[in-house]
Amino acid sequence: MVKSTSKDAQDLFRSLRSAYSATPTNLKIIDLYVVFAVFTALIQVVYMALVGSFPFNSFLSGVLSCIGTAVLAVCLRIQVNKENKEFKCKRKTIKTKLGGFLWECGYV
Amino acid sequence: MAALESPLPGTPTAMRNAFGNVLSVLILVLIGVLAFSIRLFSVIKYESVIHEFDPYFNYRVTQFLSKNGIYEFWNWFDDRTWYPLGRVIGGTVYPGLTLTAGTIWWGLNSLNIPLSVETVCVFTAPVFSAFASWATYLLTKEVKGSGAGLAAAALLAMVPSYISRSVAGSYDNEAVAIFALIFTFYLYIKTLNTGSLFYATLNALAYFYMVCSWGGYTFIINLIPMHVLLCIVTGRYSPRLYIAYAPLVVLGTLLAALVPVVGFNAVLTSEHFASFLVSFFSIISQLFCYVFIIIHVVALVYYIKGILSPKMFKVAVTLVVSIGMVVCFIVVAILVALVASSPTGGWSGRSLSLLDPTYASKYIPIIASVSEHQPPTWPSYFMDINVLAFLVPAGIIACFSPLSDASSFVVLYIVMSVYFSGVMVRLMLVLAPAACIMSGIALSQAFDVFTGSIKYQLGASSNSTDDAEDNTSTNNAPKDDVSAGKTDKGEEIVKERSSKKGKKKEREPADKPSVKAKIKKKALVLPLEASIVALLLLIMLGAFYVIHCVWAAAEAYSAPSIVLTSQSRDGLHVFDDFRESYAWLSHNTDVDDKVASWWDYGYQTTAMANRTVIVDNNTWNNTHIATVGTAMSSPEKAAWEIFNSLDVKYVLVVFGGLIGYPSDDINKFLWMVRIGGGVFPHIKEADYLRDGQYRIDSEATPTMLNSLMYKLSYYRFVETDGKGYDRVRRTEIGKKHFKLTHFEEVFTSHHWMVRLYKLKPPRNRIRGKAKKLKSKTSSGLSSKSAKKNPWV
Numbered sequence: 001m002v003k004s005t006s007k008d009a010q011d012l013f014r015s016l017r018s019a020y021s022a023t024p025t026n027l028k029i030i031d032l033y034v035v036f037a038v039f040t041a042l043i044q045v046v047y048m049a050l051v052g053s054f055p056f057n058s059f060l061s062g063v064l065s066c067i068g069t070a071v072l073a074v075c076l077r078i079q080v081n082k083e084n085k086e087f088k089c090k091r092k093t094i095k096t097k098l099g100g101f102l103w104e105c106g107y108v
Numbered sequence: 109m110a111a112l113e114s115p116l117p118g119t120p121t122a123m124r125n126a127f128g129n130v131l132s133v134l135i136l137v138l139i140g141v142l143a144f145s146i147r148l149f150s151v152i153k154y155e156s157v158i159h160e161f162d163p164y165f166n167y168r169v170t171q172f173l174s175k176n177g178i179y180e181f182w183n184w185f186d187d188r189t190w191y192p193l194g195r196v197i198g199g200t201v202y203p204g205l206t207l208t209a210g211t212i213w214w215g216l217n218s219l220n221i222p223l224s225v226e227t228v229c230v231f232t233a234p235v236f237s238a239f240a241s242w243a244t245y246l247l248t249k250e251v252k253g254s255g256a257g258l259a260a261a262a263l264l265a266m267v268p269s270y271i272s273r274s275v276a277g278s279y280d281n282e283a284v285a286i287f288a289l290i291f292t293f294y295l296y297i298k299t300l301n302t303g304s305l306f307y308a309t310l311n312a313l314a315y316f317y318m319v320c321s322w323g324g325y326t327f328i329i330n331l332i333p334m335h336v337l338l339c340i341v342t343g344r345y346s347p348r349l350y351i352a353y354a355p356l357v358v359l360g361t362l363l364a365a366l367v368p369v370v371g372f373n374a375v376l377t378s379e380h381f382a383s384f385l386v387s388f389f390s391i392i393s394q395l396f397c398y399v400f401i402i403i404h405v406v407a408l409v410y411y412i413k414g415i416l417s418p419k420m421f422k423v424a425v426t427l428v429v430s431i432g433m434v435v436c437f438i439v440v441a442i443l444v445a446l447v448a449s450s451p452t453g454g455w456s457g458r459s460l461s462l463l464d465p466t467y468a469s470k471y472i473p474i475i476a477s478v479s480e481h482q483p484p485t486w487p488s489y490f491m492d493i494n495v496l497a498f499l500v501p502a503g504i505i506a507c508f509s510p511l512s513d514a515s516s517f518v519v520l521y522i523v524m525s526v527y528f529s530g531v532m533v534r535l536m537l538v539l540a541p542a543a544c545i546m547s548g549i550a551l552s553q554a555f556d557v558f559t560g561s562i563k564y565q566l567g568a569s570s571n572s573t574d575d576a577e578d579n580t581s582t583n584n585a586p587k588d589d590v591s592a593g594k595t596d597k598g599e600e601i602v603k604e605r606s607s608k609k610g611k612k613k614e615r616e617p618a619d620k621p622s623v624k625a626k627i628k629k630k631a632l633v634l635p636l637e638a639s640i641v642a643l644l645l646l647i648m649l650g651a652f653y654v655i656h657c658v659w660a661a662a663e664a665y666s667a668p669s670i671v672l673t674s675q676s677r678d679g680l681h682v683f684d685d686f687r688e689s690y691a692w693l694s695h696n697t698d699v700d701d702k703v704a705s706w707w708d709y710g711y712q713t714t715a716m717a718n719r720t721v722i723v724d725n726n727t728w729n730n731t732h733i734a735t736v737g738t739a740m741s742s743p744e745k746a747a748w749e750i751f752n753s754l755d756v757k758y759v760l761v762v763f764g765g766l767i768g769y770p771s772d773d774i775n776k777f778l779w780m781v782r783i784g785g786g787v788f789p790h791i792k793e794a795d796y797l798r799d800g801q802y803r804i805d806s807e808a809t810p811t812m813l814n815s816l817m818y819k820l821s822y823y824r825f826v827e828t829d830g831k832g833y834d835r836v837r838r839t840e841i842g843k844k845h846f847k848l849t850h851f852e853e854v855f856t857s858h859h860w861m862v863r864l865y866k867l868k869p870p871r872n873r874i875r876g877k878a879k880k881l882k883s884k885t886s887s888g889l890s891s892k893s894a895k896k897n898p899w900v
Contacts, residue, residue, distance in 0.1 A: 012423050016412070060365055068358040074407075075305055075355060078347040 030077045034070045041066035135258055136245060140238035143265035146658065147234040147275045150666035156230050156277070159668040161708060161725050163279035164715040166205055167229050169197060173210040174225050181206075182368075188720045189710060190732065191702050191754065199368040200728070204288070204321030205281050208232065233274040233283035240287040241265040244541060244548075247294040250301055251507070251514040252549045255556070260548025266653070268660035269492035269540040275666055282537055285322030290541050292318050292328055293521070296352060297514045303348035305355070312359035319364045327538060331524055332356065333399035335517045340406050344513060350407050357400045484533040491660065492536050495653040496543040503546030506553045518545055554646060558639040565636040670712070672769065683767065685861035686712065689760070692855050693717035693864065697758065704751055705760035706740070706773055706780065707733055713760070722754055730787065737784030740777070740817045741791050747816040748850035751867055759851065759865045763821045765834035765841075766860040772836065777817050778802055805839040813843045816851075820865055823848055828860070 044062045150159070158167050173181045184197040213228040241261040249257035264270065273282040295311035319325045336353050339345060364370050412424060489497055500522065507515035522542040529539040634642075672683040693703065694717045702720045703713055710724020723733050739750040751759065764772035773780075778793075785791040795811040796802060803809075804818060812818060826832040826844040833840050848865075855864040 012427065016424075057365070061362065064358055064362045064365075068355070068362065071354040071358050072305070075308070075351045078351060079303070079305070 027077055030073050034073045034077075037066050037070035037073065041070070132254055132258060136242060136261065139241050139245075139258075139261050139265050142262075143238040143241045144234045146266060146661050147237060147271060149275070149662045150668055151230070151276045153662075153666060154668050154671055154673075156227060157668055157670065158226065158230060158279055159275070159277040159670065160280075161711050163229070163277070165711040165725065166279050166281075167226065168711070168715040169201060170206045170209050170213075170229055171225055172197075173206055174213055178207075178210075188718075189714055189724050190726075190729065191720050191722050193729065193732065195726065195728075200726070202281055202321055202323065202369055203367070204317060204319075205232075205279070205284050207320070208236075208284055209279070229279045230277045233278055233280075234276050236284050236287045237265070237270065237274045240270070240290055240541075243287060243290040243294055244544060247290055247297060248545050248548050250294065250297045251512075251518055251545070252552065256549045256552035258548075259551045259555075260545045263496065263544040263547055263551075263653075264541060266657035266661075267493060267496065267540045267544055268657055268665065269536045271657070271661045272492070272665040273537055275661070277668055281322045282324075285318065285324060286537065286541065288314060288318035288321050289324070289328065289538070293517075296332060296356070297517060299352040300348055300513050300517075303351050305351060308351055308355045309359070311352070312356055312363060315356065315360045316363035316366075319360075319367050319370055324538065325364070327524075327528075329360075329396050331521060333396050334524070335520050336399050336403060338516060338520060339513060340402065342516075344516075345406055345410065346513075347407075349513070350403055353403055354400065357396060361396075481532050481534065483531055484529065484536060488533065488536070491664075493540060493543045494656045495649055496547040499547035499550045500543050502550035502554075503548070506549050507546070518542065518549075522546055551646065551650075555643070558634070558643045558646070561634040561639040562636060562643070564633050565639070568633075674767075683769075683859050683861060685857035685859050687716065689855060689857045689862035689864060690717035692857075693719055693758070693760075696855075701757040702755050703758045703760055704736060704739070704754065704756040706736065706762075706776060708776070709760060709762065719758075722756060730783070734784045734787035737780035737782075738788045738791055740773075740780045741784055741796070741815050743814045744816060744819060744848065744850045748867060752870075757867060758854070759816075759820065759867070761817070761820045761863045761865070763860055763863055764836050765821070765825065766828060768835035769861060770836050772821075772861075773817060774804060774821055775836065777815075780817065803839075804834065804837055804841055806842045808842045818843070819846065819848060820851065820863060823853060823863075825860075 041063050044059065044066065048059050158164055169181070172184065181203075182198045185194055186197045187194045189195050209225075209228050209232045212232065213223065213225055216223050216228070241264045244264045245254075245257040245261035247257075248260040270286060272278075273280060274286070292311065292314040295307055295314050299307040299311055315325070315328060318328060332353065336349060339349055504519055504522065507519050522539075522545075525535070525539040525542045529536045670686050674681050674683070690713065693713070697703075697719065699718070700720065702722060703717070704722045705713065707723040707725055707727055710721045710726075713719055713721050714724065723729075723736050727733060735750060735754070739747040742750070762769075762772045763774070764770060765774070777796075781791060781793050781796055785793055796809055796815070798807050798809055798812075802812070804812065804822075808818075822832065822834075822841050822843070823846070825834075825841060831840050832844045850868050851865040852868055853863065854866045855862075857863070
């Protein structure tokens, strides 16, 4: 049983990887950005765990703005994805995403 | 929304659309004017004055803001209240209301329109209620169409529950907060419907405004995640849902943490690292954050489902579920252990009392004593939302056909608000917009069906009769049963496929053939006479609603409560005692004198009399209030000791016995005893009760007759009519002739409503040996009672 599940797992990962490499490049760039943002947030959490939470508001603003750009990037990806039938215009969403991003910069 | 393409200009449909749009703009303007003017009764009947107690505090803060600017306001430490503790205003007040009014005042003044701060404060609430009805129009339009929107806006402009908290002069947080609430919901639904990030950002900003304005923002922060969960669970997850929710969480939390009152409560209840994991998300936003995580999981699942083949997906699911189960189990076990170890699991008293309505009365007398926190009675529902109470179920049913994300949201909104309004009268205010939206939807649906039937019947009578027969096929739709209360007929009302807007012009005989084909499948066309009668009945219903609202606004909710009036045979009597005594205080005492009174009058005293008070309506320090309560319940000497230790110079007592004013301090005395007894055990409630009742007549207990409150209220009262008949308690008082030893009366207002006493300075020396012995024993006694007083 274990052997079959491990074989299944390998099949799973292989198919995941092949499916993912099929996505267009611009979406992959966005995904990379999301990973980078989440990674930055994680670093901040680890730092806070090591050093202590004072001053708390800088920790909060750092983590939340990183997560915020990640979320907004995901939203952008949703809107840009051509397979997603509900959205059409790509150019407009870049502007709106920038708008949200600049808001966050203002609050850090 | 109409399924038609946007019509070519110049065609009849375009003209009709344009006419419809102009008409709806005109209607909206009229609704705004209506909302504004229905709230002006108190200004007409009395004067442009600020009402009640809390608005005086907000007014004083706005005055400070307009005089000293925003940086002083942000860092303001108020030393004229809660003497000797003071209060940090910048960090404990919700700044939305004062900043809004301050901005309006500043804007008007820079345009050289010299309105005073008081005028701006008095009229802020009516202006924002006009905005709130426009926001309701927008919200309902997103849910069901602009016909329903107009109906809902008209209903909200007049609903008595909202009027009660937003009359001209009621300068309180809810005045702007309800507008912010509805507007935030509108932007959320708009984002959900369009999936545009622009609206998502606006949504976060509106949420920020709501957090600034009112503690009720926790309602939003719990309702929206609940709706997201509902959508996910019912299988309506879509990328738009993610766009609507995820940015709101992050941006909203970030912005909410900026408001000093909320501060880190938005994220955390304790900064200690050991409890970090448990209380990282305080209970206020726990739901918010867990659903944030959940929606990411769901999004990931859908994404993977999209890119994998079904077999692989099944494998992935089994793998993840098995690992996830184990991890979840461990985490939940840890969480439960940690949460159970803290006494209340991290909830605050007020939120706990929302879940368990009897909690407050058992444990926290101060919350229980505020009348606004009591559960409402049935008549108050009918008084506050009137006709809407039975239009709401019809609206809920109308929302289910068809069920969209937006309509599921308003259904959830009304269910939650009905529950919470059942716990606390004050939250009826949150129910009002939901009820208006639902009723607007119901009314507009009803009008659609009836007018459609009338038009069809009139049109059909000119066509052949076969077509009419074709279309009267009934459809069994059990869920379309309408509550009988709405009309007196028991017809079935079925939705019509054609446009739900109230623009009747669009249905003309020219469109008849296509409409007929659509109607053939599902419609039931009602007989002509029935439709006309039903329409008339609906209009009469609306008329009753309007009459009730205007009556409620004029008679029930317009009293400023700082000025009282009463009609008698000699005409109108005006009791302006409060302002008379505050003016006396401000003219006849030193600026630094401290005034002690029960906490109800704190805000008014600081705002109008400009004197330092000991306790005020903020009630944040229970022990301090208990000290004042103990002093009021103690005999004269002990009370003098307590007040002297607090540097008090004057004591203010409100007494209604001469004119029959029922909210005076003797009626509030039981709370003084209870709250005082809660902190100082030497005050026992049983000492003041005779047969379980508080009495002030000859049957009263000696402790009651010796208490400071009794003495200060009834000092020289017997001189008014010779017998000392108390009009509120309806008896003659027990102890009629007595002298005050430690206090002297300095002022009694015209109708004896407010009485001011000054603390007598201690005697310089006591003469004689006998007097010395007596004073020794009495001082021994007093030191014994004073020793129990922790303030000495």
